[in-house]
Amino acid sequence: MTAASVVAGILAQALDTRPLASLIVSGGRSPARFMESLSTAALDWSRVVIGLADERWVDPACAASNEHLVRTHLLRNAAARARFVPLKNASRSAAAGVGFAERAIAEIPRPFDAVVLGVGEDGHTASLFPCALETARALDPKRPANVAAINPETAPHERMTLTLGALLDSRQLIIIASGEKKREVLERAAASGDPLCFPIAAVLLQDAVPTHLFCDF
Numbered sequence: 001m002t003a004a005s006v007v008a009g010i011l012a013q014a015l016d017t018r019p020l021a022s023l024i025v026s027g028g029r030s031p032a033r034f035m036e037s038l039s040t041a042a043l044d045w046s047r048v049v050i051g052l053a054d055e056r057w058v059d060p061a062c063a064a065s066n067e068h069l070v071r072t073h074l075l076r077n078a079a080a081r082a083r084f085v086p087l088k089n090a091s092r093s094a095a096a097g098v099g100f101a102e103r104a105i106a107e108i109p110r111p112f113d114a115v116v117l118g119v120g121e122d123g124h125t126a127s128l129f130p131c132a133l134e135t136a137r138a139l140d141p142k143r144p145a146n147v148a149a150i151n152p153e154t155a156p157h158e159r160m161t162l163t164l165g166a167l168l169d170s171r172q173l174i175i176i177a178s179g180e181k182k183r184e185v186l187e188r189a190a191a192s193g194d195p196l197c198f199p200i201a202a203v204l205l206q207d208a209v210p211t212h213l214f215c216d217f
């Protein structure tokens with residue numbers, strides 16, 4: 001089973017019992033091949049709503065944009081018929097755009113049927129970065145907000161991210177993390193049990209949402 005076939009199966013099962021299915025995907029360099037494989041799945045994509053786990057606050061035409069990644073690699077083939085809900089809006093900053101982003105997330109059926117997360121070599125996931133001041137609040141599962149503006153010190157661009165509470169409001173989580181360095185950071189994160197140092201630990205250590213880990217996908 002590949003990450004794409006598992007996600008396709010989750011979406012197909014969701015569509016068997018509900019009018020709409022929802023999928024949240026992450027950005028970065030890793031997901032392109034996964035997205036292209038998923039885009040060919042034989043699904044009624046017209047009933048699938050796709051959102052982002054996070055977004056860099058850049059023009060969607062920019063190669064650094066996660067929206068650009070989704071429009072290039074996922075909204076093609078059969079999946080071209082899916083409905084995509086961007087996180088980027090016309091606000092001059094992510095902080096100014098939080099209200100619009102909250103209203104965008106409200107358009108995606110919840111709990112999300114599948115949330116696909118990557119992991120950075122510093123243990124971040126989505127745009128929950130260990131060094132960012134705003135991360136501690138975004139990791140608080142009791143916080144009602146679904147999105148947060150993050151200014152990472154160790155990565156470019158201001159970001160909009162789903163909060164941990166929103167990411168865990170899902171039926172299934174899929175972590176995609178290739179390479180030895182990411183395997184090591186996953187092990188260190190699980191051993192540390194400290195989401196402030198390794199935000200991905202908050203996902204690894206929870207047992208409320210079934211989680212699939214793909215180190216080669």
Ligand SMILES: O=C(O)[C@H](O)[C@@H](O)[C@H](O)[C@H](O)COP(=O)(O)O
Nearest residue numbers: 026027028029030118119120126
């Ligand atoms: O916007 C982003 O960058 C992603 O959402 C981020 O959380 C990503 O999943 C990791 O940084 C891994 O990215 P790579 O696949 O590029 O290593």
